[in-house]
Amino acid sequence: MKKIILYSFIIIIVLVILSPIASSSPDGLEKVSEIFNFSEKGIILINSPIADYSLRLIKNDSLSTILAGFIGVLIVFFLSLAVGYVIKRVKI
Amino acid sequence: MHIPDGFLDTKTWISFWAISFSSLSIAVKKVKNQLEEKTIPLMGVLGAFVFAAQMLNFPVLNGTSGHFVGGVLIGIILGPYAGLIVMSVILLLQSLLFADGGILTLGANIFNMGLIGTIFGYYIYNFFKKILKENFFVASFIAGWLSIVLGAFFCSLQLSISGIVPLSIGLPSMVGIHALIGIGEGLITSLILNFIFKVRKDLIYQKV
Numbered sequence: 541m542k543k544i545i546l547y548s549f550i551i552i553i554v555l556v557i558l559s560p561i562a563s564s565s566p567d568g569l570e571k572v573s574e575i576f577n578f579s580e581k582g583i584i585l586i587n588s589p590i591a592d593y594s595l596r597l598i599k600n601d602s603l604s605t606i607l608a609g610f611i612g613v614l615i616v617f618f619l620s621l622a623v624g625y626v627i628k629r630v631k632i
Numbered sequence: 633m634h635i636p637d638g639f640l641d642t643k644t645w646i647s648f649w650a651i652s653f654s655s656l657s658i659a660v661k662k663v664k665n666q667l668e669e670k671t672i673p674l675m676g677v678l679g680a681f682v683f684a685a686q687m688l689n690f691p692v693l694n695g696t697s698g699h700f701v702g703g704v705l706i707g708i709i710l711g712p713y714a715g716l717i718v719m720s721v722i723l724l725l726q727s728l729l730f731a732d733g734g735i736l737t738l739g740a741n742i743f744n745m746g747l748i749g750t751i752f753g754y755y756i757y758n759f760f761k762k763i764l765k766e767n768f769f770v771a772s773f774i775a776g777w778l779s780i781v782l783g784a785f786f787c788s789l790q791l792s793i794s795g796i797v798p799l800s801i802g803l804p805s806m807v808g809i810h811a812l813i814g815i816g817e818g819l820i821t822s823l824i825l826n827f828i829f830k831v832r833k834d835l836i837y838q839k840v
Contacts, residue, residue, distance in 0.1 A: 541670065541673055544673075544674075544677065544832065544835070545673060545677055548677045548680075548681060549677075549680075551681065552680050552681050552684045555681075555684040555685055555687070555688060556684050556687070558688060559684070559687040559688060562687060562688045562689040562690070562697075562699075563689040563690055563691040563697035564689070564697075565689070565691060565695045565696055565697040566695070566696060566697065567633065567634075567689060567696070567697050567698060567699065568633060568692075568696060568698055568784065568806065568809040568810050568813055569633050569634070569635065569787060569806070571694075571695070571696040571809065572797075572802065572805045572806055572809065573639070575805065576797050576801060576802070576805075578639070578796050578797060581638045581639055581796065582636035582637070582638045582639060582734075583636070583637050583638040583734075584636070584637065584731050584734075585637050585734065585735050585736070586728060586731070586735065588728070588729050588730065588731055590729055590730060591729075591730060591731035592730065592731055592732070593687060593730055593732070605687075608730070609684060609687055611729075612683050612684075612687075612725060612726075612729065612730065613680045613683055613684050614680075615725055615729070616676075616679045616680050616683040616721060616722055616725055617676040617677070617679060617680040618676065619679075619721050619725065620675040620676045620678075620679035620680075620717075620718050620721050621672060621673065621675060621676035623675070623717060623718075623721060624663075624667065624671070624672035624675040624676070624714070624717075625672060627660055627663050627664055627667065627717070628663070628664065628667050628669070628672060
């Protein structure tokens with residue numbers, strides 16, 4: 541299992557480093573909302589420092605996306621693990 | 633396909649919160665009974681992988697992009713219930729930290745991308761695997777493609793119930809573009825699954 545985690549993390553790191561070259565075109569729903577004029581109805585309720593996958597403190601766009609990606613990856617990893625352990629081990 | 637806040641009216645987002653929340657509580661109970669110890673680290677690894685993969689939008693058509701969602705992949709490897717839990721963790725984090733998908737609309741997003749991919753995707757995959765004589769490559773492609781198209785269908789339904797865009801307009805455009813994005817989903821799902829089948833078949837969820 542240690543090997544699997546190691547190899548998977550190498551792949552994940554590569555994916556995150558590649559993330560700045562991802563297409564910045566609107567996704568399917570965003571495009572539809574633009575075509576039919578309801579995109580302006582979207583609102584943001586939480587003012588997050590890493591909204592839209594960019595770290596506001598960092599000026600360089602690519603670096604900012606990569607760092608935001610790593611923050612997300614680490615939180616998802618530990619949160620999913622924690623949820624798994626809690627569900628399995630803790631008696632409810 | 634992450635729906636931002638403001639796109640759904642109150643009755644719609646509350647309804648889908650209720651559906652997703654009750655499905656999640658069922659999933660937690662199921663996972664408690666059947667989750668194997670070895671699956672727990674996989675939950676973390678796959679969650680992190682899918683989160684990273686979702687950042688990589690690929691161009692589709694006419695200045696539109698799509699990205700891998702991963703619900704079917706996670707549902708097949710972890711099983712539908714642990715899969716739904718991990719997808720929900722990803723979607724929760726995306727909405728709270730990355731403004732990718734709303735908070736009120738999170739229930740609908742968990743339904744469209746989590747529940748459909750993991751639960752529906754898992755059963756569709758097994759159905760096609762059976763009728764295609766264990767051809768898991770084609771079965772997972774179909775499940776991946778269908779999960780995206782069905783997610784888009786429900787998304788257009790939610791938008792029309794909310795009075796944002798009528799179904800007659802929203803449905804063809806949402807399903808049309810996602811029928812293309814779904815090809816990417818199907819391909820990535822079956823390629824990764826094919827790889828895992830070759831190297832560590834034992835990691836894949838077996839129905840208990």
